[in-house]
Amino acid sequence: MSDLATQMVRFTVNGQPVEADAAGDVPLLAVLRGEFGLTGSRFGCGLEQCGACTVLLDDEPAYACSRPAWTVAGRRVMTIEDAGRDPMLAALKQAFVEEQAGQCGYCLSGIVMRARALLARQPAPDRASIAAALDGNLCRCGAHNRIIRAVQRAAARLSDAGATA
Structure with a gap:
């Protein structure tokens, strides 16, 4: 479906039903x-790198x-902006602040989203699991150790609070 025809795409973003015109790809x-x-999700490389x-x-x-936007028709999309409603995202964002896990911050929304998916699957991940889960995200500032500590802190906080996905 790579033609340039515009089509209406209906999906859910951060719990809200939306629709958008999506031309081609x-x-x-x-x-x-x-x-x-x-705007929390950023354009970095455009190549999934x-x-x-x-x-x-x-x-x-x-x-x-x-x-392509048309591929999310009927599906649920969650962005970093959902932190006000999602307890896991809120805990991660707070832990990232407490650990000073970001310098420039350009990469952080993607890292936090991937960490959110990890904590939903594995509430008490070890350091190796966190590193493996975040392997698809690049931080050029070199804050990797603080990022891992932030995910561990959020996991502990969520465990203490009894939060679930």
Whole structure:
């Protein structure tokens, strides 16, 4: 479905039903940022190499930079902006602040989304599991150890609170 015809795409973003015109292979990232003003997900490389654009698609990490918007019809998309409603995202964001896990912050929304997916599957991940889960995301500032500590802190906080996905 790579023709240039415009089609209406209906899906859910952060718990809200939405619809957008998606011409041809316009990327999901362009729709999220341009149509809905959800600018937390970033364009990095456009080649699924850096993870700055990572969102959750039906609770699984997905690159929004290269995924045509029409492919999310009828599905659920979660972005970093859902932190006010989602206790796991809120705990992760707070832990990232407490651990000073970001420097420039460009990569963090994608990393937090991937960490959110990990904690939903594995509430008490060890360091190796966290590193493996975040392997698809690139942080050029070198904050990897603080990022891992932040995910561990969020996991502990969520465990203490009894939070679930």
